[in-house]
Every structure is written in C-alpha cells, then in structure tokens.
Amino acid sequence: MEKDFQILYSKMYPKLVRQAAFVLGDRAVAEDMAQEALLRLHKIGLSTIDNPPAWLSKVTNNLCFSYMRSEGSRRRREETVLGNSAEDTFSQAAASAESAALDREEFRLIHKALKKLQPRDRMVLLMKFSGYKYDEIAATVEINRNSVGTILARARKKFKQEYELICPTT
Template identity: 30%
Template sequence: MDRNGVFQRERPRLLAVAFRVLGSEADAQDVVQEAWERYAAADLAEIRNTQAWLTTVVTRLCLDFLRRDREVPRRPEELPAVDGGEDPQEVVALAGELTSAMVVVVEELTPPQRVALILHDVFGVPFEEVARVLDTSPASAKKLASRARGRLRRADAPEDDEPRRARPVVEAFLRAARQGDLDGLVAVLHPDVVRTADPQAVPAGAAQRIRGAREVVAETRALRDNARRARLVTVDGRPGIAVGSRLALVFRVVGGLIVHYDVVADPRRLDLLRIEG
C-alpha cells in the first residue's frame, strides 16, 4: 500500500482521537491535515510502527494546539500523589461515561490530563504508549489519567438517571426512530441534546457533533434504515443501542430526557465496550 493509502486507512481513527482531545471538529481536521504533511515528508525507513507514529504526531499536535492559549501546566513528576490505588472496575465504569461527562468537564482538564484520559480510557492505548506521547514515564501518565478521573467524578453536572429509569427512554427513542415518529423523538430528547460520533459512524462530510433536538431528529429520520436493524442492548451496564457488531450508541439520560448520545464505530473503542443483550 502506498503512503497515501496507509494514511487514509488510519485517518478515521486519527480524526476520532483529535476530535475527542480538542472537542472541535474543524480543529481536528486541521491537526490531521498537518499530520499528513509530516508523514508525507517523513523517512519511512525510520518508522517502525505507522499507527503508533501517527497517533503520537496527532496527539502532540493536539497538545501544542491546546497549550497555545493556556498556561503550560507543571510537569507530571511535580504533581502531588493520588490517594489510593487504581481500581480497575472504577476505571471501566468511568470510561463508559467518559464521552458524556467530558462534554461538561473537558475544559477543566490540563492538556496532558486530557490526552492521558482519552488515549487510555477511551481508545485503550497502554500507558507505556501514552507516556511516550507525553514524553514522561508510565507512572506519571497513570497519575495524569487518575487526576483527570478525579475531576470527572467531582464535575458539577446533573447525575444520570439510573439504568432502570433510563431504559424506557432509550426504548422510546429506538421505537420512534424505527417508525419515523417525530413527536416521539422530540418527547425523549432534551432541547439542547448533543450527538457526537466517530468519523467511521457518519457519512463523509457529515458533522461529528450536532446540537439541538431539531438537528438530531432530522438526522435520525435520514438513518431510519439503520434504526430498523438496531436492537436494544446494555453498554457497560447501561441501556444503549447496537446496529450489528460495528456500531453502538451510548446514551446519557438525565431527568427522563436524552441529553447526549455518542455513536461509537471506531474498532478500538468498540472493543473496550461491554455490550450485552
């Protein structure tokens, strides 16, 4: 495969990483374009792992972008120790809610915290690789992610409905989407609902983030065929929707309304989700 073909194969994942770190689709596109320019000029003989190399370049470009308008934080080694160990079950639970919660707290995280949290908890990148990206030690990378999770837990955001209360809302969403029931969709969507998606989940040129019930309803109507093939599942213990084995919708329901849902299609992210039913 030629250089351009290799990059195009990796491009959706690179866009997904940049979008999650930066929170802006336009900025993510700019970063990935700059990564292509660097890859096009690189000596391929010196690149042993193309995916890791491109992920490192994109993530460091994101860090540079974030730091341009922010005070550079202290080095990870200078951060105070985190109380307690890393509970694997807690990490899994938080990772399942990351996309929704990050909409609220992403601006509160330092750039290295944001990178460590998203690369490890959202994309499953080992801390050894995260450390190389951040030019620090694996222990410091773990510390950054742990501190970010601490901020996530303390975020001043409404609590999600319990799974048993959220399930009928997600069921109603799927039923209305299948039937093209506009009133039914509006009834379960918060007026300012946000839909985010991996690049693999949306048509070429479509937005990775849309906001507002009207926009979500319009998109759901266009994807009615997908809705007919969808099924209700649990995703990391919470109600969600799966379309075959290549697409999953992860919902955040607050006060009986859907305030956010994320369409996951990146294979590495899908592998991290526990989808049942």
C-alpha cells in the first residue's frame, strides 16, 4: 500500500506540477499545489479512490482555482490599497535584479495578459486548452454547464484583446 503510493507519487508529481504550472504560470506555487493534492490522497487513503490519477488531477485543478481566486482577491485588495503598480514595480525590480532572460519575454507577455482575466475565465480558458470537457470545467469553476461556451468565447476574446494591448505591434 505504502509502496503503491510511492510509485504513484513519483509518477504523478511531475505531471501535476506541469499541469499546475501551466494554469498558474508559477512553478514554485505549482509545486505546492501538486504536493498538497498528493498529501490529501495520502490522508484519504489510496484504496478509497477509484482512479487516483484522475482524482489527483481534479483536486490539483480545484486547488489551483482556489489559489487563483484568493490570489485575485488579494491582488484586487492590494490594488485598491496600492494602486496598480506597487507590486509590479517591486517584482520588476526583483526580476531585473535577477537579470531575467530575454527569451522569457513571450512567456511574460502571455502571462500578463492571462492575469488580466477573471480567475474563472482564465481557468475555463486554460482547462479547455488542456483538453477538458465542459462537464469537468463546469464542476471545477462551479458554473452551469450551459454557460461554459459563453464564458470560453468571452475569455478568448478578452485574452486576445489584453495581449494586443500589451504588445500593440502584433
């Protein structure tokens, strides 16, 4: 039993980290989310779950979405308090101090555009890209299945608009 868990852990951990890193755009937080999902499975017990990899992937999505929302609320709160740029300023200062590589520019731009979306819209967009069906998306972000199409279409539109605002040349 414990050995089964070990095997599952080493197999699933890297996958879950990649899944979460894509959704969050932050590797360090993604590791925390993946680990938290695995710890939960360990607590509940492997034998109680029918399809552990699917369960882990679902819980990881839930954790990421929850993180995004709390992060979003925190940011909105701080934006009310600080205006838009205080956090950006410092993270930019930190990034330039660490001499951020130029080849990450494209990543940064897309990440920035994604962050402009509501957490719900962002999650829908990213889950759809990752191949999830409407049912699964609806369950994770707690919306009616019939709204997924509308939200997805709107999220893509906004994503493109935000991206073009950031780099008007394209």
